[in-house]
Amino acid sequence: MDAMMAIRQTFFQECEEQLAELENGLLAMQNGEADAETVNAVFRAVHSIKGGAGAFSLDDLVRFSHIFETTLDAVRSETLAPSPDVLKVLLRASDILADLVRAARDGGTVDAERSDAMAVELAALSGADKPAAEDQSEDMAGFSFQPVQVSFDELDDELPAFAELPETSWTIRFTPKPGLYAKANEAALLLRGLGELGEMIVACDFSTLPLLGELDPEGAYLTFVITLHTRADKAAIEAVFEFVEWDCDLSIEMSADTEPDGQALNLFALRDEMLPRVKEEGLASSVPAMSENQPEDRPDAPQAVDELGAATSGVAPRASLASAPAKAPFPETAASPAPASREGSQTGGQVAGESRMGERRENERRESTQAPAPAATIRVDLDRVDRLIDLVGELVINQAMLAQSVNEAGLTRGAAIGSGLDDLEQLTREIQDSVMAIRAQPVKSVFQRMPRLVREVAAMTGKSVRLVTSGENTEVDKTVIEKLSDPLTHMIRNAIDHGLEAPEARVAAGKAEEGIVHLCAMHRSGRIVIEISDDGAGINRPRVRQIAVDKGLIPADAALTDDEIDNLIFLPGFSTAATLSDISGRGVGMDVVRRSIQALGGRISISSRPGKGSTFTMSLPLTLAILDGMVVTVAGQTLVVPLTAIVETLQPRSVAVHEFGGDTRVIAIRDQFTPLIDVGRELAYRCETADVLASVVILVETEGGVRNALLVDAIQGQRQVVIKSLEANYRHVPGIAAATILGDGRVALILDVEALVASSRIGAPSDSVIPREDRKTPKEIDCYV
Amino acid sequence: MNTLPDSAAIATVALPAILDLRAATPLANALLASRGRELIIDAEQVQRLGGQCLQVLLSAALTWRADDIPLSISKPSPDFLEGLDLLGIRSVHMLEALSSHPGLNDPEQDGTVVLDKDLSR
Known part of the structure; x- marks a missing residue:
């Protein structure tokens, strides 16, 4: 699998997660359990799908998710109330989105009429007309992405062509509202996040700041005018403010004088560009900042201060290099809008999803200064886990074989080798449990x-x-x-x-x-x-x-x-x-x-x-890989009875067994007559009836609490066995659930107790487990054996 | 010749290490309590500066300027300077200059303001 395929696969895996998130969120909203964060999560889910779909030129998906997103945005901004009717539409839209994702993944088609109708319905909800063609194309512009041309590690689900875009200058006016701080967001953190996108100059406009007596310390009075020179697109800049967008006034505009050749501007040029613009924006006279590279020796400082003193309206520009500061006084990244990136190898292929699409060099560079992503999980290809489970299965068999060899060699369990073997068994079981836990999922x-x-x-x-x-x-x-x-x-x-x-x-x-x-x-x-x-x-x-x-x-x-x-x-x-x-x-x-x-x-x-x-x-x-079973002997064959079915075992007495018409026998166990099933006959290992006194009875309970007594020749012991599918390796055998390999290398069959009990009750309604024709098969075989 | 007021008239407010949103109200109260006196703000301990505390500091500078009383920043920590820088306040001078009191804007005069090398990175 090449790298692009791996990314694509990861994208679809993430889509599934986002779709689940979307549906859960919508259902929570439907149940009236939604808070602002739920609405956000729902919006983000669709937004992420749109972003990723754009990266892979999945136009249908982008188009639909865009309309969907617009409607969700209306809900988010409280212009559309999430009434039960609206939520029904949104839930159906999520179904269509899921269909589109799957169609994109598997190459299928979607009922275009249905998705178009839904698009119209969504657009009607959001109050927007169905986006016109140019609107869509504008929206797609950020995602105009040729997968083959992009290297593996420069992708981002928000900025699919981050490295491909030319450098652009943006002017961003950011005015926090009190709510921004009240929700524990911090303007400084947002600015820091913005600075990580490229080179920036910040100017602080405090013209509305009152004197201390009138100041509400928890109010918000400042406006930050930022000039950002970056390869990132508008969406990436918006993403910085994603969590605060209702709690601030924000405008992001592309500067007209973007460098055509994509060369990084030096800060002098940037500052020169920015200052007039600040003036144009009506921020009154601004203060020339000192050059980044200019030594700040004494003679300059008073000059700057003098000029500053003249600047009564208080706009102060600030320049900063693109590189993150070596020391980060704000280690928290909570307000950082960049998606949590997962570290992963870029060898691609086998461990699908090791590397998340949104990996960006910037993020990697930040690794050294920021706390690691909170989710300590990895995605592992199921094949690898299956391989591990197979190997553990072999280990269990091998351990059993070893134990048997030691036993046969006449070494007592008390000897050192015996206790070593016990430890090995313990360890094997722990490994097995741990491996099974890896595969366990809610x-x-x-x-x-x-x-x-x-x-x-x-x-x-x-x-x-x-x-x-x-x-x-x-x-x-x-x-x-x-x-x-x-x-x-x-x-x-x-x-x-x-x-x-x-x-x-x-x-x-x-x-x-x-x-x-x-x-x-x-x-x-x-x-x-x-x-x-x-x-x-x-x-x-x-x-x-x-x-x-x-x-x-x-x-x-x-x-x-x-x-x-x-x-x-x-x-x-x-x-x-x-x-x-x-x-x-x-x-x-x-x-x-x-x-x-x-x-x-x-x-x-x-x-x-x-x-x-x-x-x-x-x-x-709970698992289809391992079974706790009781190993029994029947007519010279070794069989395994699943332990979950067994209630008790007992040595029958002749007085307890009663003939009951024809071949049928029952056994009295604690004042109750229980049908006695001769396993050897039922599975056609032998024709004659087993001698009850020379046999062992295993009392089993089937679904519905019905008890039956299985008659076997002897019990060998209780053991954990690795299940090997009989269907996959041979074919389905009635009365047999699967097979396993014993310590001595022989194959033993695992009984399907339910089916065995059912097949023994000919004429009973529930004998449908084994069709009549099948049921006869073992006995017919018996005649040839 | 000595233009500095006597010590009783000088107030010093030491800034806490973390100037986040929780620190804004206490800071504003502490500064208000010093209103009418020459103020030295000790920024030596500051590790983090947030937007709201910056507002309070800027407002204080404007207030002291309106009152025509000197205000100075003493021993600004590198983190404090970097925090100012990030929020668009180019230097500690700028903060002080808002109060625009002659005689205190020259850092050499009282040695309280040292332009840190961090600013010229």
């Missing part, structure tokens, strides 16, 4: 895609819906997060489309017109649990049952509990909608959702209360 990244979905589905169904999320910061492995999006999307669609009633029906039922969908994540016993609940009508059980009967999914006389009826919706081919709607239809049923969750080692269940709503509960492993 589910927020998935959750924050949902508000948009809710808006869209609500608009399509004509329902009024509010999405409430909680537990967004619950962390889970990135691989799990990536796979959460689809099932969640489908379930939320389903909740709105099928769960929530139409507004009239809600009102008739005495509910608020606005339906609520609650999305919630939490950690529960080593798994992540995600609940999607709605306050709709709940599952129409008679109808669900009738459909299942009609479709031949269950016998007409099947006796089902409420819970079992609810779970019928997960059967393949089940669809309650009379006609496939645009929203939930799409050819995907809840069975697919269930399967995709099960493929992640997860479980899903539903509970419903008529008239009150339904709750879908998904429970997923």
